Structures are given as structure tokens and as C-alpha cells.
Amino acid sequence: MATRSRRPGNLPAEATSFVGRRRELAEARRKLADGRLVTVVGPGGVGKTRLAVRLAADLARGFRDGAWLVELGKLRDPALVTHTAMAALDLRDQAASEPRELLLRHLRDAELLLVVDNCEHLLDAAAGLIGEVLRAAPAVRVVATSQAPLRAAGEHVLPVPPLPLPPDDxxxxxxxxxxxxxxxxxxxxxxxxxxxxxxxxxxxxxxxxxxxxxxxxxxxxxxxxxxxxxxxxxxxxxxxxxxxxxxxxxxxxxxxxxxxxxxxxxxxxxxRLTPAEQTLLSRLSVFAGRFTLDDIEAVCCFGDVPVERSVELVSSLVDRSLLQREPAAGTAVYRLHETTREYAGSTRSPDGLEQRWADHYLRRCARFAAEGRFRLVEWLTWIEPEIDNIRALLRALSGDVRGAALATSLIWYWITRATTEGARWLDELAPAAASPWTCFVRGFLAVLQRDPGVAVPVLERGVLAARGAGQPDVLCQLLAMTAIAADLAGDRRSAERLLDEAVALSADRDDVGAALMVHQARTLTSLGNGDLETARSAAADGARLSRSAGDLYSLTMMLLNQGFAALRSGDADEAERRFVEALPIARRVDDRVAQCYLLGGLGACAASARDPRRAAQLLGAMEGLRVEVGAIVHSGMEPALSAASASVRAALGPARFESSLREGRRMSRADALRLALREVAAPGPDGPLTQREKDVAWLVAGGVSNKDIGARLFISERTVESHVRNILTKLGFRTRTQIASWVSAPES
Incomplete structure (x- = not known):
């Protein structure tokens, strides 16, 4: 059966009823019809965000790729506006491309509505990004909110006044x-x-x-x-x-x-608050973004705010609308409205709160560094809603040696979520005489960015520092990573020399991290020079060690390399076993680069199994994801992928091959992963649903009539009837009720 995709977009559900604003909504629609940028302008507390989100929710069905909210209110660094937009659009800063380039590439052919909220403190950066988006993406429209106009080209300003007042008498x-x-x-x-x-x-x-x-x-x-x-x-x-x-x-x-x-x-x-509630509200203003009850208890509960009253006090502030609660990954997170946060900060007394806040996040991030690789999913779940606090702390520690240590401790976040941002922080905060570990992290990020010109010298500095400090554990990892960087630069002789030293050093040590780094270096350099037996052996040893240690990131890499070495050795069955083990892990960690390579690997396996249509779809899905994440295919993978592509083209013929590739490129990432893991059958010529059919299905599920669906999507009622017939046929259904059940069923 064809599978559905989630409704595109990330607009928050409205927790309370939306009141009034009919005139403003109608005017905003008119302005968006006339132009592509509408800036909703008004003072704090006037309801700009609610208006913009309601407008986007009303119009989302008219945009093939939905409506997306980019929140800038918690951001204080203009250099991170692009990163924030990427995160909101579910893009990943995890590979070689610059974030701005990735974002514009993603939006170039998109048809969506972008809501950029709270621009007033970042006017130049927000206006610059929005201007580039509008020039690069002709089917994108933008609604911004700000206390002042952006003064961007083509901007239509919509002032938002307070609500109409009732008569005096x-x-x-x-x-x-x-x-x-x-x-x-x-x-x-x-x-x-x-x-x-x-x-x-x-x-x-x-x-x-x-x-x-x-x-x-x-x-x-x-x-x-x-x-x-x-x-x-x-x-x-x-x-x-x-x-x-x-x-x-x-x-x-x-x-x-x-x-x-x-x-x-x-x-x-x-x-009107009790003294303890007043104190807690004042202290909550120390947080730069969202925060959890654990954060509140660690930072704010001291003196006249005892820990045992934290739940009671927090609940009271939520009930009084002074604190907002949001769901996030199964736990409650909280935030202050920016106006409330500003006021609460003005009431705060100098009681060492900032130091408690800094110490709390320094401790948590140090634990992340120590435990992150072995409890990766748990720690990534923690850090994602907390990242604005950590960014604020990084900025506060500029010029402080603790800043470089903090940026270094976030290695597993930078690697899996924010490679370019991590490199920027390390370049800004780390002195030339950085610690060996800081050099290792910066070099690792440069290798992921396929930039040996940066990687080699910084890693070499780290090697010298580790030798001088007598730190064999970090020295071993630095040598192995420098070998990878040298191989990337085409310096095979240096790569072999460095790797030989790393292997010798790791043999005398009981260090999981060092051993895994050596296995990875042996695997990649062997794949690059065609020594497939060494690559298979090193990757297998690394996979066993990663599996026993619970290191999901390394396990994915080892299985991926093991699979490509097997493919190139002619053992497609072994390759498929390794890829099939790796892909659910990459999906769980949400490692997009690994998912990209694994889709291609399983496409090559399908080609070997004489399933050319599925193979072409997976190769197309790999290409689509590769463009989205900016991944560059490693030279050790390229021969297997090129051979698979050639064999599938020969089996299908050029026209059917290109058609199947396009089907794969059009798949959502979730659908492509399901296809790769055989959780669904390969979609036929009539499935899965087109994006417009998915839009119609969602509206059918909401009980909307064909006439009203047509009005919302700007299509005729007859066209809606045709879409509904196609949906019923493709899904094997007979009734609209079955469509509604299909839409509302949870995804696997």
C-alpha cells in the first residue's frame, strides 16, 4: 500500500482560541497576493506572532510544501540566523556545504510559506537572509514579524494595532x-x-x-x-x-x-505573585531560550525557592500565563514570552544567578562530552531544545579558556547536527595554542567538511601538543584522524606513516575511542586505495567494538564501510546485511549523511539482486538526499555506486531509468528509508500519492467538502473530485472515512 508523508510544515498547534483579526488576516492575504514579503509590524504583546501563525495555517494548503515557522526571538547572534532557519526547515548542517548554500538550494524549487518571527533585534541579518531567499526561490513567500519594518526590497508592511475597543459606555x-x-x-x-x-x-x-x-x-x-x-x-x-x-x-x-x-x-x-513565585519568575529570565524542570531546579531553586516546591511554583506561573509550556520529545520544556522575560530580568537581584546558570550548562556539557558517544540519542534529545542557552554561554565565554573547552565538549552535537556552526565557534573561541582535544575536534569537523587544507595543519598542531603533554590517548586519535585528512589531501605516504604510528600506539592501550578511530582510519584509507580485504577486516573489528560499547555513530560508520567493501568485493548479500543493520541506527540517530550513503548502498544491492526499478528509485532517493545535506560521496564508495547505476540503466533502458530515478528523488526521506528497509513495496507508477493528493487527503480527513477543498487549494471542485478518486484507487479504499483513518494513523 502507498504510504503517506506527514503534513509538510512545522507550525505549532494553537493552545488557545484565536480571537478576531479578520480585517488584518484579509489584508495580509491581499498583500501576499500582490507581493512575496509581508512584514507584520506592531509593539510587543499586540499579537503579531499569533496573527502570522494563524495566517500561515489558513494558507498552508495552498502551498505544495506547506508552511514553516522560523523563530528568532531566542537568538542573539546574527551569524546564526541561517542555522536557525535550517533547523526550522528540518535541514542539517552536517556536511561540506555552507549552510546558506544548502538552505537556498533546498528552497530553490520549493513552493512554501515561510514565517520568520521576531526579527526586530536582528533586522539586518533577517532582511539579508529573506532577500536572498526571495531572489533564489521564486515560489516561496515570506511573512515576517517585527516591531519595525525590515526595509527589504518588495516589502509590504502590515501594521497590527491593538484589538478594537468596546464603546466607552x-x-x-x-x-x-x-x-x-x-x-x-x-x-x-x-x-x-x-x-x-x-x-x-x-x-x-x-x-x-x-x-x-x-x-x-x-x-x-x-x-x-x-x-x-x-x-x-x-x-x-x-x-x-x-x-x-x-x-x-x-x-x-x-x-x-x-x-x-x-x-x-x-x-x-x-x-500578585507570592514572594517565592516572584523570585522564581525573576530568576527564569536568566535562560536564553527554552528550559526544563531539571534546569529550573539546578539553576533557580536556592534560598527562598526550595527544590521541593519547584513543580508547585512552575505550575502556578504557567496557570497565570507568565510562563509558557511546550511539548518537546516526550518531556515538558518552558519558555518566557520575550516581553515577560525582559520585565522579569529587570526585577532580578544580583545573587550569583548567572554563575549558577553558567556552571549548570558547563557541567551538563562536560557530561555530554564524556557520555555522548555511548548514549547519543539520549544526549541529542537533551541538547536540541537547550541549544540557545548553550549558544548564549559560548558567547558569554568569549575570551575565556572555558569557551574553547565548552565548544570542544559539544563534539557529538557538532558532528551529527551542526558541523559548520561548530567549526565557527572553535575558530572564534580556541586560541592558536589550543588543547590537543580541541585540535582533534576542529580537525574532525574539517574532515567532515572535506577540507584537508584546514584539517591537516590543525591536526598536526594537535599531534605536537599531545606529544609535548605526554597524552597518548588523544595522540592516538589525532594520528588516526590526521592520516584520514592526509589521505583526503592525496598524500598517501604521510597517511600510511601516521596510521602505522597510530596502530602501534593503540595496540598497547585499552581505549575504546582510540581503537575505534584507528579502525575507521584503516578502513577509509584501505577503501580509498582498493585494499578491500583490509577494509573489510578493519570495519568488522570496528563494528564489533562499537556494538559492544554502544557507540551508535561509530557503529553506523563501520557497518557502512563494511558494506561498501563487501559490495566492491562482489559480496552483495553481505553488503545488504550490513546496510540493513546500519540504516535503522542512522534513522534513530537522525544521521542524514549516513542515511544518504546507505540508501545508495542498498540501491546497489538491489541492482545486484536484479531488482532494477527499486534500485533506481533508491539511487534517486540517495541523490535527492545528497543534494539536501550537501554530502560528497567518498572515493571508496564511488565505484560500487557507478557500477550499480550503469547496470540498472542497461536493465531498464534510459527512459525507464530516468523515470525511476525521478520517482526516488521525489520521495520524502521517510518514504525512501521505508522502501530501503522493505517496510513498504516499491511504489508503482500510480503511487505514492502526489503532494497535491496528500493535501486533498488531509482536508478530506478534516471533514472538508469538495467545494471547500477547491476554495482552499485554488482548484475547481471537479479537479478535487478527480483527486479524491485517484486517492481511493491508489490506497485501495472505497470511502472517505478510510482516507481519514489512513491520514490519522501514526507513522512507523
Missing amino acids: PTDQPLERLRGNDAVRLFVERAAAASGDFELTDANRAAVVDLCRRLDGLPLAIELAAVQTRALAPAQILDRLHDRFALLTRGTRAALPRHETLRATLEWSYD
Whole structure:
């Protein structure tokens, strides 16, 4: 049966109802129809992000490749804007290409809507990237949010005002009409959610209207006030807010500037907290991005905020809408709205909090360095939501020797997730006289980037430093990695000399890391010079050691090399066994470069097994992923892949070969991996579903009629009917209900 792909995009689910903004949504649609960049502009707390995300959700079905959210609010380094965009689009900085080049290549033929949120503190960097994207990708449209325009070419600015205010005298309005006012409706809905039974009545209408007017229709301020209905009636909230505003305006009744209105509301909400809640909220502002309960307890729970009250206090701040909770990889993570974070930071006392924060992340990253290679999935799951805090710490430690040590400790994150970023941090933070381990990590990253001109000299410096310091363990790994770099540079004689020394040194040591590095160097250099027996033997030894040690990254590499050595030796059955063992591991670690090579390897195995169509599809899928990740095929793999491609072309003929290659290139990565592992049959000429058919299937599952599907996708109702018939035929179904079940079933 054909398999579905997840709905393209990464827009967050809306946790609360979306209120109002019909005019702004309609205007934004018009501006996007006229141009390709709309910047939603307004003060903090006015609801720019909610508006942009709702707009994107409404329009996503009209874009073949969906809608994607790039959040810049937590980012402070303009050099990382591209990396942040890549991560949001589920791209990987893991190979030789520069991130900007990879991003533009990915978007060049894409048809998607990009939401770039919170640009105000990175205007030049955000505008520069957006401008390049729009020039390189003609079918991409962008919605940006900012407190100021980007001043980019072709920009259409959409000012977002506060919500429309109700009339000054609510007694002139029927109650039902008042309920239709957006500001009032927002207050009532959030108050009902907070208290469970709040309603707008004749008794409280005057206070609710006055509150919405006093809060200038600012959504964040209204939400903060509405939460207080758990304990206070609207009139009581109004009285207390009046007192707060009177203090700020020296007793006059003049309206405050909107940013002061929001600050006053935050200040009043803060005053309503218990002392422990106030202290915790203030301390939470130390985090640069998202954080977990463990982080809170390690950094913020001391003095009058005891650890045993952490869950209670955090829950209270979430309930009061001062702290936001987000799901992430099975655990709860938290973050502060940027406006709240700024206010909370202004209330913080100098109590050594920054040092506690720095020490916490230094300890965690040191553990990552020690344990990461043997508990890789667990540690990558930890670091991904924490990366903004770690980036902030790297920036804070600029000029401090601990900065280089921290960047070095992140080796397994840089290797699997952020190769170019890691190289940049090490170049910036590490002095010329860096430690041997720092040289090893920088050289390793340069080898992954296929840049021996950088790798060889930095690794040679590391070798000299390790010899001078009498550190045989790191010396052994440095020698092996320098041998790989020398081989990459075409210096076979130096590679052999360095490898011989590494082999001799590792023989006397009981060090898993050193042994694995030596096995990898022996395998790669032997594959490169055609010594297939040595390559098979070294890779097999490395695979056994990796498997017993629980080193998933190294195991994937060893199995991959073992498989290609077997392929080139004519043992396709052995190669397939190794590739099939490696691919689920690469999928679990989410190593895209390894997945790319393994797709090609299994395509070559299919060619040997006289399954040419499946072989061509897998080779096409490899090529598609290779372009996406910027991978460069190692010389030791190239002969097997070239031979497979030639044999499949001969078996299918040029036209069918090219057609099958295109089918593979068009597959999603998830579908290609399933095909490679025989979790699904090779798709025939009528499957899997096209992207447009997937869009229709999702809307069918949502109970949308054919007429409304056509309106949303800008196609005729007759065309929708044709798509539905095709979907039913391809999936072997008879009813729309079966389509809905297929869409909602979890993916394997």
C-alpha cells in the first residue's frame, strides 16, 4: 500500500482560541497576493506572532510544501540566523556545504510559506537572509514579524494595532453585541478558561469593558488580567489596575503609552505573585531560550525557592500565563514570552544567578562530552531544545579558556547536527595554542567538511601538543584522524606513516575511542586505495567494538564501510546485511549523511539482486538526499555506486531509468528509508500519492467538502473530485472515512 508523508510544515498547534483579526488576516492575504514579503509590524504583546501563525495555517494548503515557522526571538547572534532557519526547515548542517548554500538550494524549487518571527533585534541579518531567499526561490513567500519594518526590497508592511475597543459606555450596547467585540471576547474566553465558569453579564459588563479599554486592547495585557478572575471579580481587577496606572501617571487619568500599559500590567501581575513565585519568575529570565524542570531546579531553586516546591511554583506561573509550556520529545520544556522575560530580568537581584546558570550548562556539557558517544540519542534529545542557552554561554565565554573547552565538549552535537556552526565557534573561541582535544575536534569537523587544507595543519598542531603533554590517548586519535585528512589531501605516504604510528600506539592501550578511530582510519584509507580485504577486516573489528560499547555513530560508520567493501568485493548479500543493520541506527540517530550513503548502498544491492526499478528509485532517493545535506560521496564508495547505476540503466533502458530515478528523488526521506528497509513495496507508477493528493487527503480527513477543498487549494471542485478518486484507487479504499483513518494513523 502507498504510504503517506506527514503534513509538510512545522507550525505549532494553537493552545488557545484565536480571537478576531479578520480585517488584518484579509489584508495580509491581499498583500501576499500582490507581493512575496509581508512584514507584520506592531509593539510587543499586540499579537503579531499569533496573527502570522494563524495566517500561515489558513494558507498552508495552498502551498505544495506547506508552511514553516522560523523563530528568532531566542537568538542573539546574527551569524546564526541561517542555522536557525535550517533547523526550522528540518535541514542539517552536517556536511561540506555552507549552510546558506544548502538552505537556498533546498528552497530553490520549493513552493512554501515561510514565517520568520521576531526579527526586530536582528533586522539586518533577517532582511539579508529573506532577500536572498526571495531572489533564489521564486515560489516561496515570506511573512515576517517585527516591531519595525525590515526595509527589504518588495516589502509590504502590515501594521497590527491593538484589538478594537468596546464603546466607552457599555450600557448603550446590547450584551450580545458587546460579546462580539474582539477585546471583550478575548477577555471573556480567557477568563472562562482560567476560572471555569466566567460569563459576561449585566453585572460585570461595565468593569470588563473598562478593563479592555484601560489595557488599550493589547492581547497579552488582556490575557494576563483575565487569568486573575480565578481569585478576583472584574471590578476588583479594575480597581487594582487603576491604582497601578495612577502610580505611573502621577494620578492623572491620561492614557499611558502602550508599552507602559503592558509593563504596568506585567508589574501588577508580578505583584500578585507570592514572594517565592516572584523570585522564581525573576530568576527564569536568566535562560536564553527554552528550559526544563531539571534546569529550573539546578539553576533557580536556592534560598527562598526550595527544590521541593519547584513543580508547585512552575505550575502556578504557567496557570497565570507568565510562563509558557511546550511539548518537546516526550518531556515538558518552558519558555518566557520575550516581553515577560525582559520585565522579569529587570526585577532580578544580583545573587550569583548567572554563575549558577553558567556552571549548570558547563557541567551538563562536560557530561555530554564524556557520555555522548555511548548514549547519543539520549544526549541529542537533551541538547536540541537547550541549544540557545548553550549558544548564549559560548558567547558569554568569549575570551575565556572555558569557551574553547565548552565548544570542544559539544563534539557529538557538532558532528551529527551542526558541523559548520561548530567549526565557527572553535575558530572564534580556541586560541592558536589550543588543547590537543580541541585540535582533534576542529580537525574532525574539517574532515567532515572535506577540507584537508584546514584539517591537516590543525591536526598536526594537535599531534605536537599531545606529544609535548605526554597524552597518548588523544595522540592516538589525532594520528588516526590526521592520516584520514592526509589521505583526503592525496598524500598517501604521510597517511600510511601516521596510521602505522597510530596502530602501534593503540595496540598497547585499552581505549575504546582510540581503537575505534584507528579502525575507521584503516578502513577509509584501505577503501580509498582498493585494499578491500583490509577494509573489510578493519570495519568488522570496528563494528564489533562499537556494538559492544554502544557507540551508535561509530557503529553506523563501520557497518557502512563494511558494506561498501563487501559490495566492491562482489559480496552483495553481505553488503545488504550490513546496510540493513546500519540504516535503522542512522534513522534513530537522525544521521542524514549516513542515511544518504546507505540508501545508495542498498540501491546497489538491489541492482545486484536484479531488482532494477527499486534500485533506481533508491539511487534517486540517495541523490535527492545528497543534494539536501550537501554530502560528497567518498572515493571508496564511488565505484560500487557507478557500477550499480550503469547496470540498472542497461536493465531498464534510459527512459525507464530516468523515470525511476525521478520517482526516488521525489520521495520524502521517510518514504525512501521505508522502501530501503522493505517496510513498504516499491511504489508503482500510480503511487505514492502526489503532494497535491496528500493535501486533498488531509482536508478530506478534516471533514472538508469538495467545494471547500477547491476554495482552499485554488482548484475547481471537479479537479478535487478527480483527486479524491485517484486517492481511493491508489490506497485501495472505497470511502472517505478510510482516507481519514489512513491520514490519522501514526507513522512507523
